[in-house]
Amino acid sequence: EVVLTQSPGTLSLSPGERATVSCRASQSISSSYLAWYQQRPGQAPRLLIYGASSRATGIPDRFSGSGSGTDFTLTISRLEPEDFAVYYCQQYGSSPTWTFGQGTKVEIK
């Protein structure tokens, strides 16, 4: 079973700053199988990035994903007020199974 570990747990930043969230897999996974979600308070998660680096429909280009193997990154180039939320990575595994990281909270500093 692949375990996803996100870091940091909480990121305290100001609007306009750059946010970088890391997701590390316990074993190598295909980039095709890695996705990122945003969850605002009281809302369902929303797909941001799929296939490690492709933006979902309607997602602003300030969001980008990168990485391969065991290390993946979500970057928000310039934080907007609506970007302060919790972010989750997720991987698809054989069997099939789906696994989420524990989440990273991006909060206003």
Place this chain on the structure above:
Amino acid sequence: QMHLQESGPGLVKPSETLSLTCTVSVGSISSSSYFWAWIRQPPEKGLEWIGSVYHSGSTYYNPSLRSRVTISVDTSKNQFSLKLRSVTAADTAVYYCASADDYWFDPWGQGTLVTVSS
């Protein structure tokens, strides 16, 4: 655009069975090559995949919940359902249904809070 909506009791007694239904709008649940999934989120905690059912009816479950979970599809109603047996307070969570046409979940339902309490 596809829309998913969860429904079911918001309160379940300990040791009983939690039952939820997800209604899918736009398209046929049986004709699309989708996985239909249940995911939950305990209060103030992260996301946990519960299980998925393929459009063909094949099911896949989280090993940690497999012994208590059944997910099924009702093609006549364009719905899929979750049953979680022998619930405890640890099963209190917001339960989401979602679809996956590849390896990620999109869209999601709005979620429904289920509390396990006597």
